[in-house]
Amino acid sequence: MTSVWKQLAVCAILIIGAAVSWQYRAELTRLWEISFAASAPAQQQRDRAKGIPVIVAQTEIMRDDHRLSAIGTGFAIRSITLRAPSSGEITEFNIAPGRRFAKNDTLMQLDDADERFAVSLAQARFDRANDERERYRRLQESGVAATVRLEQVQTDFQVAQIELERAQEDLDNRVLRAPFDGITGLASVEIGDRIATDDVIGNFDDRRSILVEFDLPEALLGRVSTGLGVTATTPSVEGRSFDGEISAIDSRVNAATRTARVRAAIGNAADLLRPGASFALQLDLPGSSFPAVPELALQFSQDSLHVWRVAEGAAERVEVRLVRRRAGLVIVDGPLKKGDLVVVEGTQRLRSGGAVRVLNTPKEPRT
Numbered sequence: 001m002t003s004v005w006k007q008l009a010v011c012a013i014l015i016i017g018a019a020v021s022w023q024y025r026a027e028l029t030r031l032w033e034i035s036f037a038a039s040a041p042a043q044q045q046r047d048r049a050k051g052i053p054v055i056v057a058q059t060e061i062m063r064d065d066h067r068l069s070a071i072g073t074g075f076a077i078r079s080i081t082l083r084a085p086s087s088g089e090i091t092e093f094n095i096a097p098g099r100r101f102a103k104n105d106t107l108m109q110l111d112d113a114d115e116r117f118a119v120s121l122a123q124a125r126f127d128r129a130n131d132e133r134e135r136y137r138r139l140q141e142s143g144v145a146a147t148v149r150l151e152q153v154q155t156d157f158q159v160a161q162i163e164l165e166r167a168q169e170d171l172d173n174r175v176l177r178a179p180f181d182g183i184t185g186l187a188s189v190e191i192g193d194r195i196a197t198d199d200v201i202g203n204f205d206d207r208r209s210i211l212v213e214f215d216l217p218e219a220l221l222g223r224v225s226t227g228l229g230v231t232a233t234t235p236s237v238e239g240r241s242f243d244g245e246i247s248a249i250d251s252r253v254n255a256a257t258r259t260a261r262v263r264a265a266i267g268n269a270a271d272l273l274r275p276g277a278s279f280a281l282q283l284d285l286p287g288s289s290f291p292a293v294p295e296l297a298l299q300f301s302q303d304s305l306h307v308w309r310v311a312e313g314a315a316e317r318v319e320v321r322l323v324r325r326r327a328g329l330v331i332v333d334g335p336l337k338k339g340d341l342v343v344v345e346g347t348q349r350l351r352s353g354g355a356v357r358v359l360n361t362p363k364e365p366r367t
Contacts, residue, residue: 051357054346056310057294058362061338064287064323064331066223069280072214072264074234076205076275078180084199085173086110093191095202101178108201112174115167122160122167129153129160182206183271210266210273211247214281215259223285224249230264231282236274242266246283291320291336292329296344298322308343308350309336310358315343315350 082095092109094101101107136153185203189195212232216224228246244266253260264281266273297307298320309316320334336342341362343350350356 051313051355052315052346052349053357053359054308054310054315054343054350055360056341056358056362057297057344058364059336059338059340059342060292060329061289062292062326062329062331063289066220066285066287068216068220068283068285070214070216070283072212072279072281074210074212074266074273074275074277074279076182076207077209077211078182078206079275080179080204082107082176082184082201082204084108084110084195084197084201085176086170087194087196088112088174089194090189090191093187093189095184095187097184097186099184101182101184101204103178103180105178106175107178107184107204108176110174110176110195112171115171115174118167119164119171122164126157126160126164129157133157176201178204180206205275207268207271207273207275210268210275210277210279212244212264212266212279212281214262214264215254215257216249216262218253218258218260220285221249221253221260223287224262224283228283228285230266232264232266232279234273234277234279236277237272240272242273290323290331290333291338291340292326292331293336293342294344295325295328295330297342298330298332299347305332307332307334307336308347310341310343310356313355313357315352315354315356317350317352 088110187202247265250261320332
């Protein structure tokens with residue numbers, strides 16, 4: 001019976017206490033706020049003494065390499081349009097698509113009967129003039145021939161020599177020969193046709209190597225030099241890529257496009273590539289090495305970029321310049337070195353020289 005009365009008494013006390021608290025709840029709240037406000041600066045001071053908690057990452061060193069894609073047109077090393085050296089009827093014709101010729105091989109022969117006759121006639125006149133000159137030289141040495149007559153004979157010999165050379169040249173022009181080692185294309189004439197001087201016969205290419213020209217932005221010009229490797233693909237040869245290298249760079253930048261003309265040479269030993277085809281080129285342009293930090297570490301304020309570096313337990317603001325973003329990192333230019341700790345979380349409360357407390361063990365930078 002006594003325990004029941006005790007329980008009733010405790011319940012009564014709790015009810016009375018709750019009623020009093022509810023009645024004076026405003027005054028109790030103010031007292032709690034005053035007490036908390038008095039203790040807050042002390043807590044903040046203790047926190048500052050320990051350091052502001054931050055998450056950090058290590059600075060990496062990364063090359064600012066750049067992959068350039070470009071479209072260009074292919075050309076043969078040497079490429080000409082074959083034209084008729086003179087007019088006449090075609091009596092021999094060796095040109096066929098894809099046929100290879102060595103330098104000076106006969107590509108086409110024109111009827112040359114008249115030219116051969118002219119050469120024979122000029123040769124006879126030359127021989128007679130030469131004999132006459134030699135005879136008068138001997139007479140001159142013996143004192144029998146007059147000097148005036150010897151001079152006339154000498155002139156006749158020179159005229160005969162010129163006529164023979166002209167006749168021989170006309171005969172040579174009845175033959176079209178390969179100007180260099182190369183391959184012929186489709187011809188526009190055939191044996192038996194009559195052609196005029198400078199009529200188009202066909203194309204002749206030296207395509208042991210294909211030259212591809214493309215435009216390079218001037219901002220990347222300093223990264224390109226002769227010998228730099230390239231990789232090329234072309235719709236004319238599906239599923240294949242071809243290696244080449246930069247062979248020439250133009251001496252000036254086009255003022256209108258701000259680009260420079262660059263030429264790449266691609267080996268064509270298998271003769272799969274054709275002049276005039278389009279090529280897609282890939283170039284890996286080497287760049288300088290710069291510090292790289294996570295994107296979260298990069299801060300912007302007061303019209304400048306910076307990161308917070310942790311050194312000897314304190315925060316240090318480091319001004320940087322953005323170079324490039326790459327795979328979750330930002331490549332920057334600034335006084336950072338490999339392994340420097342930069343803050344990636346907790347930057348809002350940092351100040352220069354303020355104590356920090358690192359909460360994590362950062363990963364080692366990649367080599």
